[in-house]
Amino acid sequence: MSFFLKAGMTQYTMRSWAANRAWNNVNLVRLAEKIKSPLVFAHVRATTAGTLSLDNCHPWSYGKLMFMHNGGIAEFPKIKRALQTAVPDDLFNMVTGNTDSQWAFALLLSKLPDPQARSFTPAVLQKAMLETIAHINRLLDEHDVTEPSLMNFCVTDGETVVATRYITSRTEEAASLWFSSGSTFSEYAAGGHYKMSKTDKRENIIMVASEPLTFEKADWMEIRTNHMVVITPKMNLLQIPIVDRFYVPQSDPAALSRGTDFAAAKGFLSARRDVARPLESIENHL
Template sequence: MCRFVIYKGTEPVQLSHLLTRPCHSIINQAFDSRLRLDHRRPINGDGFGVGWYDSVYDEELGVQPCIFTSVTPAWNNVNLVRLAEKIKSPLVFAHVRATTAGTLSLDNCHPWSYGKLMWMHNGGISDFHKLKRKLLQSVRDDVFNWVTGNTDSQWAFALFLSKLPNPSAESFTPAVLQRAMLDTIAHINSLLEEYDITEPSLMNFCVTDGETVVATRYISSRTDEAASLWFSSGSTFSEYAEGGHYKMSKTDKRENLILIASEPLTFEKADWMEIRTNHMVVITPKMNLLQIPIVDKFYVKPSDPAAPHRDVEFAAAKGFLSPGLRRDTISRPMDAATSH
């Protein structure tokens, strides 16, 4: 299975503090997952990518993110280690890949960027080959010609871009990004229904324009659990013991940084809270974190007795969730549509 991590902070972070130094960094998770084992493909060696925005705007460099990808295993790429020690950014996307769709190529490595926007995905659209042609018909011409890969993830991004009033805009409000994300999920669900595809699709999407972050933990099922997704926030994320042992510190009430990850980057359970299934997380430019329910036919209210008892077997069998990682093993998340 794939994994991703998002960092947004009031101050830039050195990429090595996310990617290479922590003993349970996303790079180490690619070959040594302690918290969520993929028994189908335990090694995430099908490439990786990291994208970041400049700490200080430079007119010559522009507002678009920089993205570095490779098809080599992330833990064996010396250039990644060198770059991580020398780059700082206030907003970082990182992704390690285990192929479920699409060939092994740079074009299929997450994240992708279009203008100011950056996107990555953890999960899979079931029987994508059946609905692909119909989905492509809804993609704008200018976006269609931009797509270079053949994964469901990149085509989902193309669909998202087509839901925006202007995907090449210089700025986006959080509301515009939220609306496009909801429309993208609804569109995919309509195609799944049209083609009578009953196997659930896992749609943990995330997108940013460098200021706002929108991420989803979503599955097209009322009874199955989604691929896992966690968040942590505080004032500092730092090493407290030799050997890459990191923790999130909260020295005051301010949220200086927020992490969103497929799998926690530390073994400190109190640092992390699970994002509710079929919810959207929004990090605003002012560092407010919102959890918003995605209310459709697959939504189950938290008050429903069935809400805490979704079946984990589907996601676990796909390699996106460990049966041992349940809500009762870690702090409960915020209620829907509340800020943090």
């Protein structure tokens, strides 16, 4: 998954799906050439739960909110019914697909004071995201699910973005997640070679992606496992730890020795290990 932010964000205006291979989709190429927006969500993935259909394609929207997920909730059929009971009727009926991801979105909406609100503060979205992850973890425990779940969630109201890099494990890496920020993002050589440039201290552009989108190593920073990224309407990017029983502080040597086999075997871990290591976390909350 990836998204692109540019200063002066407004509500997104377009959403498009394709249920076939993105690299062979001529319509997608044509749409991408024309879409212009201060905030864009893009999601290309293989199906991991549910059937292949447009209803199961990310991202989904509800009111002012848009959501997408990279990863998978382990043994989701075991907890699906219990999760559904936590979703009120009006949100239950908005689910048109049958994936773990869309039900996670419905659960997140249920954690908001008013999912139909015209705006949301960063703190409100952050709190709802944390409560969603905690709720899913409780259900996994209650149903004796021991396989790690990969919960790279991302939600926006068009002004604030909250994204997570999270796994229910103290010893394995989560699905990869990177960010790049700067003043301009431009093509410096023919053939689609782009790079991020910084002309001043302000961040006019922020990109978050499952894998680095360019070959410029200096452009990308890896987001730490079991951390949340919050991008505020003023284009401030905060990296905040998700402190629960799966969190390993950076002071613990185990934080640097998480295994990569699980996420890699699932196809969710970028091989770009040569890119810069993560920035230090911002421990305070919004």
